[in-house]
Amino acid sequence: MEAATVARPRKRRSGLSERRLAAAMVSPSLIVIALVAAYPIGYAIWLSLNEYSVRVPGLSRWAGVKNYETALSSSEFWDAFRNTMVFTGISVSIELVLGIAFALAMHQAFRGRAVLRATVLVPWAVLTFGSGLLWRSIFEPDLGFANSMMSALGLPGADIVWLGTEGYAMAVMIFADVWKTAPFMALLLLAGLQVIPDELYDAAKVDGATTWERFRRITLPLLKPAILVALLFRTLDALRVFDLPFALTQGANGTSTLSLYAYQELTANRLVGLGSALSVLTFVTVMIVSFMYIRFVGGNIRGLADD
Amino acid sequence: MTGRRALLWLAVVAIMVFCLFPFYWLINTSLKTGTDLSAANLVPPNPSLDNYESIFGDADFTTALRNSIVVASLTTFFALLFGSFAAYALARLRFRFKFLILAIVLSITTFPPIAIAAPIFKLWTDTGLYDTLFGLVPPYLTFSLPLTIYILASFFKEIPRELEDAALVDGATHFQAFYKVVLPLAAPGFVTAGLLAFIEAWNQFLFAITLTSSPEARPVPAALAFFTGSQQFEVPLGTITAATVVITVPLVIVVLIFQRRIVAGLTAGAVKG
Numbered sequence: 139m140e141a142a143t144v145a146r147p148r149k150r151r152s153g154l155s156e157r158r159l160a161a162a163m164v165s166p167s168l169i170v171i172a173l174v175a176a177y178p179i180g181y182a183i184w185l186s187l188n189e190y191s192v193r194v195p196g197l198s199r200w201a202g203v204k205n206y207e208t209a210l211s212s213s214e215f216w217d218a219f220r221n222t223m224v225f226t227g228i229s230v231s232i233e234l235v236l237g238i239a240f241a242l243a244m245h246q247a248f249r250g251r252a253v254l255r256a257t258v259l260v261p262w263a264v265l266t267f268g269s270g271l272l273w274r275s276i277f278e279p280d281l282g283f284a285n286s287m288m289s290a291l292g293l294p295g296a297d298i299v300w301l302g303t304e305g306y307a308m309a310v311m312i313f314a315d316v317w318k319t320a321p322f323m324a325l326l327l328l329a330g331l332q333v334i335p336d337e338l339y340d341a342a343k344v345d346g347a348t349t350w351e352r353f354r355r356i357t358l359p360l361l362k363p364a365i366l367v368a369l370l371f372r373t374l375d376a377l378r379v380f381d382l383p384f385a386l387t388q389g390a391n392g393t394s395t396l397s398l399y400a401y402q403e404l405t406a407n408r409l410v411g412l413g414s415a416l417s418v419l420t421f422v423t424v425m426i427v428s429f430m431y432i433r434f435v436g437g438n439i440r441g442l443a444d445d
Numbered sequence: 446m447t448g449r450r451a452l453l454w455l456a457v458v459a460i461m462v463f464c465l466f467p468f469y470w471l472i473n474t475s476l477k478t479g480t481d482l483s484a485a486n487l488v489p490p491n492p493s494l495d496n497y498e499s500i501f502g503d504a505d506f507t508t509a510l511r512n513s514i515v516v517a518s519l520t521t522f523f524a525l526l527f528g529s530f531a532a533y534a535l536a537r538l539r540f541r542f543k544f545l546i547l548a549i550v551l552s553i554t555t556f557p558p559i560a561i562a563a564p565i566f567k568l569w570t571d572t573g574l575y576d577t578l579f580g581l582v583p584p585y586l587t588f589s590l591p592l593t594i595y596i597l598a599s600f601f602k603e604i605p606r607e608l609e610d611a612a613l614v615d616g617a618t619h620f621q622a623f624y625k626v627v628l629p630l631a632a633p634g635f636v637t638a639g640l641l642a643f644i645e646a647w648n649q650f651l652f653a654i655t656l657t658s659s660p661e662a663r664p665v666p667a668a669l670a671f672f673t674g675s676q677q678f679e680v681p682l683g684t685i686t687a688a689t690v691v692i693t694v695p696l697v698i699v700v701l702i703f704q705r706r707i708v709a710g711l712t713a714g715a716v717k718g
Contacts, residue, residue: 159619160540163530167550167590170527174587175553178564185563243456254457256704257464263700264468267650267666268689272471275682283470286485321464322711329712378557381650384670397559397651404563405655414563421560428555 179421186414198411205415215416218399219423221392225308226376229315233372234365236316237323242357244324245331255328258321266318270385273314277301304392311382311393319375323368330364331357370431377424396420471693475686482682496687505660506688509668512578513647513692516664520585520646521639527586528593528638529631533623535594536601537609554591558584558651566655576662584652589642596641596710600634601627637710640703644696665692 154162186205191197209215244255264272276283277300289296300306334357342352380397383389389398400420404413474482475496476489500506534540535547565584566575574580608630609622617625653667660668669688672681700707 154618154620156538156619157540160534160538163534163538164546166527167531167594168546170583170586170590171549171553174565174583175556175561178561178568179556181564181568182560185567239456240460243453243460246453248453248457250457254460255708256701257461259700259704259707260468260697261464263644263697264693265648265666265689265696267648267669268693271669271685271689272467275474275686276467276470278682281483281682283485286483290485317463317467325708326712329708374555378559380559381666384650397557400559401562401651401655410563417557417560417563420557424555424557428552 240324
């Protein structure tokens with residue numbers, strides 16, 4: 139008791155009060171965030187509510203929700219929306235399953251475990267846009283490794299134009315994402331596995347539980363918080379996917395995504411109003427999904443703020 | 446038991462091939478020239494460094510490389526400076542709206558960059574920041590800050606409070622306790638957070654292509670996009686793979702050297718609850 143009162147002195151000789159110091163210390167970060175994220179998102183909403191002259195730069199007039207009507211009634215938007223959801227759903231599911239499998243393997247005790255743990259960091263360290271170029275070169279028609287290998291092995295499909303065919307192009311994009319991020323997922327989940335006490339498994343073994351039962355009754359439930367965080371990170375990243383389709387196909391052949399479509403309307407077509415509306419719709423989509431998640435993982439965030 | 450062991454080794458080999466083969470293929474391709482590029486040889490038949498000579502002889506590429514290093518370093522510096530202040534306040538000081546501020550910071554990690562690309566483009570054109578190296582730093586910083594703050598706050602929380610309290614008893618201010626006691630102890634946290642901030646900035650693509658237009662200001666990913674876009678029908682496979690190797694290998698080496706720190710940083714949020 140004595141120590142506690144001594145340790146938290148109320149009066150100090152100099153310096154700002156704790157509250158003022160806190161305000162001073164968080165403000166640089168908050169100012170950056172306000173100037174580069176909060177203000178621009180407000181500005182984006184404003185831009186999306188106006189229409190702009192293509193001929194006279196800077197000329198604009200109030201358009202209300204017209205840009206949103208145009209966006210929501212265009213098939214390109216819904217294609218991009220569907221592609222984004224398909225990409226997110228499939229790639230994140232595969233990443234979760236592979237991530238759990240990788241994490242379980244990395245958790246075993248064997249010689250060379252450190253090497254394996256280092257290896258999985260390699261795909262993660264490859265620049266995302268660079269990895270897109272890498273996969274584009276592998277799936278290049280004729281020249282690429284995929285086709286040459288298939289023809290060398292006499293497999294069917296040696297003449298598939300991977301990135302030029304709808305469906306296959308999406309499959310390549312998903313594969314590229316899985317390659318880069320399943321290992322990342324595995325590392326997050328491995329950290330979760332490491333905090334599960336061994337005694338639980340020992341006790342279950344004594345009770346005669348099979349490997350599968352131990353996995354289902356102990357590993358999965360106790361890994362759930364780590365799984366949720368990993369899913370949150372990955373889902374939000376996948377919903378914003380931009381670099382990969384840009385590098386692989388420029389959005390052609392069924393790989394246009396929300397971010398890429400908005401970007402193309404803004405730059406190539408110079409439709410500031412429509413492009414901004416599309417950007418805001420992307421933002422809203424991501425926000426809705428993240429709020430749904432944060433209802434599950436909100437406790438983790440609170441944990442850091444509390445003492 | 447041996448069956449299980451065999452299965453484990455099979456899995457280990459499969460994971461290593463999955464992770465490393467594409468990367469190996471990238472290096473393999475970058476060492477090929479001419480007609481060898483179209484052959485699926487696992488080892489380049491006539492290995493040559495021609496592709497590397499050609500990209501390093503290209504002023505646009507070397508300028509882009511320098512630009513990327515400058516922008517990523519500046520971003521890392523400011524992320525650590527601002528981030529350590531905010532992290533300390535969030536981890537240690539008592540004030541109102543702490544949870545709200547943390548929520549705002551973390552919500553940035555969910556932000557789609559495209560949502561703010563057009564407004565920032567307009568603002569930067571108006572203020573002269575467009576197509577400058579320095580103009581890239583604020584948006585990069587915004588996306589590097591949340592993780593920096595989160596990681597540093599986790600590190601600060603692990604430092605025993607008694608050490609600061611002892612300094613406070615000796616008459617130090619809170620800020621002195623922060624930079625004389627907490628900062629030196631949290632040095633490993635700075636390495637972790639700094640590396641991740643640098644990688645995040647190195648990776649940024651959307652702002653790189655929307656906020657620059659000339660080779661003088663373009664960082665590497667934007668230069669590469671331009672590089673590939675200009676020759677739609679004849680992909681310069683050799684030089685592109687060489688360029689990708691050049692921008693990736695240093696990062697892979699650094700990541701492998703600091704792997705423990707990086708894994709600790711990446712998982713800081715995943716297991717604490």
